[in-house]
Amino acid sequence: MVVAIQPHCDDVPIFAAGTVLKLIDEGCTGYLITMSDDSMAGAGATFGEIVRKNEQDTLEVSKRLGCREAFFLKYPNHNMDAWPIAEMRARLAFLFRLWKADIVVVYDPSSLYERNPDHYVTARAVEWAAAIAGSHWDYPEHFKAGLTAHAPKERYYFARGPQLVNRVVDISDFIDQKVHVNLANTTQGPAGNTGSTIRKRLAEQGKRLPILGNDDETANREYVKHFALGRDRSRGQAHGLEYAEYFHYIGPDEADMDPSYVEANAVPL
Numbered sequence: 001m002v003v004a005i006q007p008h009c010d011d012v013p014i015f016a017a018g019t020v021l022k023l024i025d026e027g028c029t030g031y032l033i034t035m036s037d038d039s040m041a042g043a044g045a046t047f048g049e050i051v052r053k054n055e056q057d058t059l060e061v062s063k064r065l066g067c068r069e070a071f072f073l074k075y076p077n078h079n080m081d082a083w084p085i086a087e088m089r090a091r092l093a094f095l096f097r098l099w100k101a102d103i104v105v106v107y108d109p110s111s112l113y114e115r116n117p118d119h120y121v122t123a124r125a126v127e128w129a130a131a132i133a134g135s136h137w138d139y140p141e142h143f144k145a146g147l148t149a150h151a152p153k154e155r156y157y158f159a160r161g162p163q164l165v166n167r168v169v170d171i172s173d174f175i176d177q178k179v180h181v182n183l184a185n186t187t188q189g190p191a192g193n194t195g196s197t198i199r200k201r202l203a204e205q206g207k208r209l210p211i212l213g214n215d216d217e218t219a220n221r222e223y224v225k226h227f228a229l230g231r232d233r234s235r236g237q238a239h240g241l242e243y244a245e246y247f248h249y250i251g252p253d254e255a256d257m258d259p260s261y262v263e264a265n266a267v268p269l
């Protein structure tokens with residue numbers, strides 16, 4: 001069970017969609033949580049229209065990722081640092097227990113120079129929610145409602161700025177699907193219709209870029225693959241791969257005393 005958590009509709013698509021697609025392809029069930037109400041970014045005539053368009057894009061992103069459900073927590077966009085993080089943590093812990101989440105994918109709570117409060121607040125809320133979801137003392141009312149303590153065992157942390165990278169995921173086989181996911185974000189983000197917009201602007205000047213092809217659909221797709229996701233190509237090439245995503249990965253805790261030590265060393269009383 002993999003749960004990808006993002007503050008905004010374009011975060012997981014840009015930084016982690018290849019890995020989420022790969023995990024789902026390997027047999028995981030996926031859920032996508034969007035923390036903010038996405039009311040402050042994107043193209044639209046009114047505040048309400050932007051929220052609606054971003055919501056529709058997110059539902060399409062979730063579908064293209066192959067997730068079972070897209071869930072919205074609706075915190076105020078660009079102002080998540082004004083909201084109690086303890087409340088976010090409790091809601092996330094509830095969902096991790098409900099879905100029996102094994103893996104979380106989210107912004108790195110320890111990355112440097114992250115300037116967007118929605119990004120670092122989300123990261124910090126998930127960081128501790130994923131720990132205490134496994135505690136038998138936290139939120140005992142959940143147990144009255146039939147849930148059990150259950151903590152995700154693996155964390156994939158992605159970042160915009162510098163981070164301690166200890167896992168490079170080869171997404172070469174999933175890059176075209178990742179492009180398809182990013183194309184669903186037509187309201188905000190670097191993908192959507194950017195390629196066809198550039199193609200149109202150049203055509204007005206009597207020019208064209210061969211890399212963007214001969215129609216709008218190709219232009220959008222090729223723009224995302226070569227430019228919006230150019231980061232994945234350079235990250236891949238640095239490790240002898242075509243395309244890759246970077247993470248700080250935290251795996252399952254290891255027991256301080258290996259059970260095999262007891263097996264080998266226990267003697268009769």
Ligand SMILES: [Zn+2]
Pocket residue numbers: 007008010011116119
């Ligand atoms: Zn964001």
